[in-house]
Amino acid sequence: MRRTGGLPLSRDILNIRVRELKPSGIRRFFELIIGRDDVISLGVGEPDFAVPWRIREEMIYSLEKGITSYTSNFGLLELREAIADYYKKFGVETSYENVLVTTGVSEGIDIALRAVVNPGETVLVPEPTYVSYQPLAFLSGADVISIPTCPDFKLTFEDLVKYRDRNVKVLMLNYPNNPTGVSYRKKELEEIADAAVELDCIVISDEIYGELSYNFRHVSIASLNGMEDRTVILNGFSKGFAMTGMRVGYAIAPEPILDGMLKIHQYSMLCAPVTAQIGALEALRNGEDELERMRAEYMRRRNFFVKRLREMFDVVMPDGAFYAFPDVSSTGLSGEEFAERLLMEKNVAVVPGSAFGECGSGHVRCAYAVSMEKLREAVDRMSDFVNSL
Amino acid sequence: MNRELEILRILENNSRISAKEIAEMLNMSVEEVEETIKRLEDEGVILKYKTLINWEKAGVEEVYAIIDVRVNLTREKGYDDIAKRIAKFPEVHAVRLVSGDYDFQVVVKGRSLKDISFFIAEKISTIPEVRDTVTHFLLRTYKEEGELLFKDEEDRRLAIVP
Numbered sequence: 001m002r003r004t005g006g007l008p009l010s011r012d013i014l015n016i017r018v019r020e021l022k023p024s025g026i027r028r029f030f031e032l033i034i035g036r037d038d039v040i041s042l043g044v045g046e047p048d049f050a051v052p053w054r055i056r057e058e059m060i061y062s063l064e065k066g067i068t069s070y071t072s073n074f075g076l077l078e079l080r081e082a083i084a085d086y087y088k089k090f091g092v093e094t095s096y097e098n099v100l101v102t103t104g105v106s107e108g109i110d111i112a113l114r115a116v117v118n119p120g121e122t123v124l125v126p127e128p129t130y131v132s133y134q135p136l137a138f139l140s141g142a143d144v145i146s147i148p149t150c151p152d153f154k155l156t157f158e159d160l161v162k163y164r165d166r167n168v169k170v171l172m173l174n175y176p177n178n179p180t181g182v183s184y185r186k187k188e189l190e191e192i193a194d195a196a197v198e199l200d201c202i203v204i205s206d207e208i209y210g211e212l213s214y215n216f217r218h219v220s221i222a223s224l225n226g227m228e229d230r231t232v233i234l235n236g237f238s239k240g241f242a243m244t245g246m247r248v249g250y251a252i253a254p255e256p257i258l259d260g261m262l263k264i265h266q267y268s269m270l271c272a273p274v275t276a277q278i279g280a281l282e283a284l285r286n287g288e289d290e291l292e293r294m295r296a297e298y299m300r301r302r303n304f305f306v307k308r309l310r311e312m313f314d315v316v317m318p319d320g321a322f323y324a325f326p327d328v329s330s331t332g333l334s335g336e337e338f339a340e341r342l343l344m345e346k347n348v349a350v351v352p353g354s355a356f357g358e359c360g361s362g363h364v365r366c367a368y369a370v371s372m373e374k375l376r377e378a379v380d381r382m383s384d385f386v387n388s389l
Numbered sequence: 390m391n392r393e394l395e396i397l398r399i400l401e402n403n404s405r406i407s408a409k410e411i412a413e414m415l416n417m418s419v420e421e422v423e424e425t426i427k428r429l430e431d432e433g434v435i436l437k438y439k440t441l442i443n444w445e446k447a448g449v450e451e452v453y454a455i456i457d458v459r460v461n462l463t464r465e466k467g468y469d470d471i472a473k474r475i476a477k478f479p480e481v482h483a484v485r486l487v488s489g490d491y492d493f494q495v496v497v498k499g500r501s502l503k504d505i506s507f508f509i510a511e512k513i514s515t516i517p518e519v520r521d522t523v524t525h526f527l528l529r530t531y532k533e534e535g536e537l538l539f540k541d542e543e544d545r546r547l548a549i550v551p
Contacts, residue, residue: 030549043549052544131551178551296395300414307413349548372414 013115017139025130025355029339031252033349040378041349042366045178047242047322051279052290055241059275067274073266075101075250076277082284083250090210091223092233098252100262101280103272105208105249106132107265110236112204112251113140113170115260121169125370126155127357128179128325129145130206133172134357148359153182153316160195168201173221176209179356179365180325181302181318183209186219193224202257204232205365208249209321211291214299216319222252229254237276239321240291241283246276298322301368301375308379309366312386322369325353329362331389339364345388346381392417396425397434441534453482453498453527454505457491458513459520462497468492471518480508492522502526 012019026043033039050056074080080096087094104106115138117123123137126147137144145166147159160171173192176183184192196203203221207273210218221233236249249272251261306324313326328338335352342348342364353363368375395415399406414455415422417465429435444451460471475495476484483496499505506524509550514522530538 024551026549026551030547033548039548041548043544044546045550046546048544048546294399300395300399303416304410304413307416352548 016335017141021138024382025065025270026131026351029349029351029355032340032343036347038345039343039347039349040374040381041371041376042347042368042370042375043351044367044369045323046244046369047239047294048107048369048371049242049294051243051246052241052283052287054286054290055243055279055282059279062275062278067278069274071101071277073262073271074099075272076274076281079281079284080250081250082281086284087220087233087252089237090207090218092220092228092252094228095251097279098255099333100251100253100258100260100265100276101272102234102236102249102251102265103269104238104247105206105234105236106247107269108232108236108249108261109133109204109206110136110140111261111264111268112232112234112253112257113142114139114264115257116202117142117169120167121168122163122166123172124160124163124168124201125172125357126159126174126362128153128353128360129172129176129357130174130178131355133174133206137170137172143167146357147358150359151314151316151327153177153180154184155192157191157195161194163196165198168199171196171199171201172205172206173203174206174208176213176218176318177322177323178209178321178324179351179360179363180316181321181323182316183215183319183321184220184221185216186224188355189219189221190224193221193227196230197226198298202230203227204234207233207235208239210235211326212295212298212322213320214295214302215317216225218320232257237280237283240294241280241287243276243279243283246273248272248276248280282304284349298368301372304372305366305368305375305379308383311381322367324362324366324368325363326366327363331386333389335361335364342382342385347384348378348381348385393425393429397429400426400435400438404440436446441536443538450500451498452501452505453496454528455525456463456495456497456509456513457523457525458493458495459490459522460492460518461520463518466518471516474516475513478508478512480505480512 055283064320079101080099082092083099111133117140119141121142123142123144124147125144126149128217134144149155205221207220220233222228222233233252237243306315309324309326313328315324315326318324335354339350350364350366353360392415396411399411408419412419412422472484475481480497481495482498485494487494496507509524
């Protein structure tokens, strides 16, 4: 379409909240990289593995058989059953009736927020945060309050109950966390759960990195006493099963919330892509070995990478996901300056921590979803860079 | 996860990796890794460190054949006795007892088709317990020891994604 400077309408063409929305900080940094050769990118928030072949093969076969139509709005029944069964692994007893298959967790975040938030109600977002929560909460009409969690990136009971009088409707929770990798043990989750009860709010629990937990088993906050009725679990197949581009995720929620989400989903999305749903079903049925293989590989990389980073910076130990979030302020550079100069001088891309919220600004996010060989080279270059300062 | 198994998995994929690198990956000390590897060698868990070579690329012409061997067992001669007899020939690359129509799968390496044919005719078929053999000459290898021998997919990810 032709780009135009003039406005065809006599009033504002964009919705007021869209106008106020800031473009993603990650996006801006992406522009800097385009056209550069030989960049080792630690900026990629997705697995370096392709979709496991047996999952791909199953999707190809389904296409050969001509399985290309819509599914139920809820998603394939077998997949919903498999998901309900699978979540026992994280301590949650649920039924397929509480499962909605979404087009990635991204859609899940959007419809969960829109289903429950009224204008004037507050959504709490701990920072550093995944980039989507605040914009989507804002678009849903919420007042968004950010809670800084530096320096250890852990949310506590006290952090939360401060907002007792702020009409809090939703707490966004993401563990293991993008960008810090930090996660919560059961005991810590209990504290957060107590706070959620105290605030009388819903928890939207984004557990997309749950499978990639290295220090302890992932436990869903929904499994804790009383939380089942106020938690929306969001999860999917992008990270653990390396299916990012397939766009398939799911929500597990109490019936009234799920019904609300379904209403939006059926009008705006209709259903998740059927091919991806079939791949997801195969992932749950036969993907465990591949998952284990990938998890073991990420853990090795994490151990290696964090050890090397700690020779240069303060780094909070990531419990999971595939990110490390070093504090680079000891170099005297801001996160942006560090990232930009590292890219220009050493051809290594990391993402400035400020893209994930104010309190991340002295940090950079490094994704270790690259081969051991590349990771080694990248960290050597980082070390050269730091020594040259 | 069991650290011994972790070390073995890493070594199986790259036997030239240093103890230091393994230590970094598994959060162990270099000494611990070295001791564990030494023990695994002594115990015969680690048999040998080998290299996977694409000989075709190196310009070396080698012929492989997979031979199905059916045998007659007797009181005096069981599977083990026959297998050992076959395995001792340097031309024999692998000997496996298998289920199905045949008893042994024998992989033989030679310089030419003729070479291998004569070897089988003279050395395998003439063993008294061998009932019959079927020879399959190997034409092309697509995967060996878990490694794909053709060019796999490239990384198509964008440089920066959320």
